[in-house]
Amino acid sequence: MLSLRAVRKAYGGSQAVAGIDLELRNGECFGLLGPNGAGKTTTLRLALGLVVPDSGEIRVLEEPVPERAIEARRRVGVVPQTDCLDPDFTVAENLLVYGRYFGLTDRAIRARIPELLEFAGLDSRGASRIASLSGGMKRRLSLARALINDPDLLFLDEPTTGLDPQARHLIWDRLKRLVARGKTILLTTHFMDEAERLCDRLAIMDHGRIIAQGTPAQLVVGHIEPHVLELHGEGVSRWIAAHADSVCRRWETVGETTFCYLHDPQPALAALQDVRISHEPGSVQDGGVLRYLHRPANLEDVFLKLTGHDLRD
Amino acid sequence: MSLDLSPPRVSLRFAQVWRRNLLVWRKLMLPSVLGNLADPTLYMLGLGFGIGALMPSVDGVSYITFLAAGTVCYTTMNSATFEALYSAFSRMQVQRTWDAIMNAPIGLDDIVFAEMCWAAAKSMLSGMAILLLIWLLGLSHSPLTLWLIPLTLLVGLAFAAMALVITALAPNYDFFMYYFSLLVTPMVLLSGVFYPASTLPQLLQQIGGGLPLHHAISLARPLVYGRVPDGILLHAGVLACYALVGFYLAVVLVRRRLLK
Numbered sequence: 026m027l028s029l030r031a032v033r034k035a036y037g038g039s040q041a042v043a044g045i046d047l048e049l050r051n052g053e054c055f056g057l058l059g060p061n062g063a064g065k066t067t068t069l070r071l072a073l074g075l076v077v078p079d080s081g082e083i084r085v086l087e088e089p090v091p092e093r094a095i096e097a098r099r100r101v102g103v104v105p106q107t108d109c110l111d112p113d114f115t116v117a118e119n120l121l122v123y124g125r126y127f128g129l130t131d132r133a134i135r136a137r138i139p140e141l142l143e144f145a146g147l148d149s150r151g152a153s154r155i156a157s158l159s160g161g162m163k164r165r166l167s168l169a170r171a172l173i174n175d176p177d178l179l180f181l182d183e184p185t186t187g188l189d190p191q192a193r194h195l196i197w198d199r200l201k202r203l204v205a206r207g208k209t210i211l212l213t214t215h216f217m218d219e220a221e222r223l224c225d226r227l228a229i230m231d232h233g234r235i236i237a238q239g240t241p242a243q244l245v246v247g248h249i250e251p252h253v254l255e256l257h258g259e260g261v262s263r264w265i266a267a268h269a270d271s272v273c274r275r276w277e278t279v280g281e282t283t284f285c286y287l288h289d290p291q292p293a294l295a296a297l298q299d300v301r302i303s304h305e306p307g308s309v310q311d312g313g314v315l316r317y318l319h320r321p322a323n324l325e326d327v328f329l330k331l332t333g334h335d336l337r338d
Numbered sequence: 339m340s341l342d343l344s345p346p347r348v349s350l351r352f353a354q355v356w357r358r359n360l361l362v363w364r365k366l367m368l369p370s371v372l373g374n375l376a377d378p379t380l381y382m383l384g385l386g387f388g389i390g391a392l393m394p395s396v397d398g399v400s401y402i403t404f405l406a407a408g409t410v411c412y413t414t415m416n417s418a419t420f421e422a423l424y425s426a427f428s429r430m431q432v433q434r435t436w437d438a439i440m441n442a443p444i445g446l447d448d449i450v451f452a453e454m455c456w457a458a459a460k461s462m463l464s465g466m467a468i469l470l471l472i473w474l475l476g477l478s479h480s481p482l483t484l485w486l487i488p489l490t491l492l493v494g495l496a497f498a499a500m501a502l503v504i505t506a507l508a509p510n511y512d513f514f515m516y517y518f519s520l521l522v523t524p525m526v527l528l529s530g531v532f533y534p535a536s537t538l539p540q541l542l543q544q545i546g547g548g549l550p551l552h553h554a555i556s557l558a559r560p561l562v563y564g565r566v567p568d569g570i571l572l573h574a575g576v577l578a579c580y581a582l583v584g585f586y587l588a589v590v591l592v593r594r595r596l597l598k
Binding site for chain 1: 354355362445
């Protein structure tokens, strides 16, 4: 379907993509996760042949890229990060004009439009102007447009960024349907819930490299302790000083919150209970309030462990 | 950063991008036609009759006939320039239309070629409207004026290509003012649109001699007068050079801008 081998791309002195290997299997949904600037979009642009790699080998649907990128793109659909719909056209005209870029006849495209509009939940919107659509509708139209050529492989660059929860769920539902129909999907995201929900396999990227790869469950099991305690409140530092070494395997403080990562949560929970019993929370003498949340580890913990807590701008 | 200097790879796929622009134009035709045609027509009639009344003849013809030949080229230039600057910039930078097209199986070189051909076609229409006016007003009865039709296409291609170079470099719309103030306006004044360039000082005539509008008018004016122009090959060759070199530069610069 898609394979990248030892692909590198540098801009000036900085490596946007610093030697990555990727292999997409037929019919899977593969997620590319990473903080801003990790190289996700560059990776997609490399696979589309819009960026020429400094070295490495790229094949998309058996075609070598960028040499035969145009042939490869005939069978690929792309939902770009910014929708870039044509504001001068109606919803249906957007699909018609885009279909022509694939060399499809007007008749073939017109025959496909009702089905695509239905899939995108835009049945009654064919004649609407783009300016009258909500953000979620525009995204769905982008998705419909990407399907105009009935592609085998779909690239989605942050498909739900900026959408409200309802709109996100609708997009997720449609993507699941596409995978069920046998499409192969490569999506980039920085939403862990999205990745966990949709993706069969994931790669976490940072600084142009793939730093971990596997199913969501494998990543959680392989990279992080199964239990997390989130502690916050003024009493955290005192509790950490007294107990952390003995009950936590690893902890990290980010802003106001301390994350304790544990294999066995019982000793830590017991220690927290002791604090509650021996001191009345909130009093000044005991160092202040201590609140906690005990939860299973998730992909976000893996992500933050691997890419760090620093802001990326 | 290294430049991709390889020759433009143009295919028939460009036609679908051209058609896209045609479809937009058809939807917005009325204001577009009005702006493209009404303005030059009014100028030509106003200046032609107004100033024409003050002087008996230029080049042995009425002033309005003299002006009409210049206006054909001037209008074509303006129309191609505006389309390839403002409209193409909107599609490239603001609406990201080109980005969407590049995700389909169409290359960037095809897109730039389509933009050049589109701006030229649109400008040809503007030039043609002035030609129609020339016929309707009886300013010329020569069948040689039919040669103005291919000429406007060549003029349109040359100015579209030049404008696309500027578009490829432009950070924003304001940048285009440099092009107008530093190149287009001086060129209009040096190329003999409103008065014979021969009235200018020698140095200015020499500068004007290198500019594409001068060569366009050198072909258009004799045709309107019903004469076969001198140095057809030279004038047409210079215009073709502006078109080809401009297109090549535009492709290289747009690649640098978008394919990264």
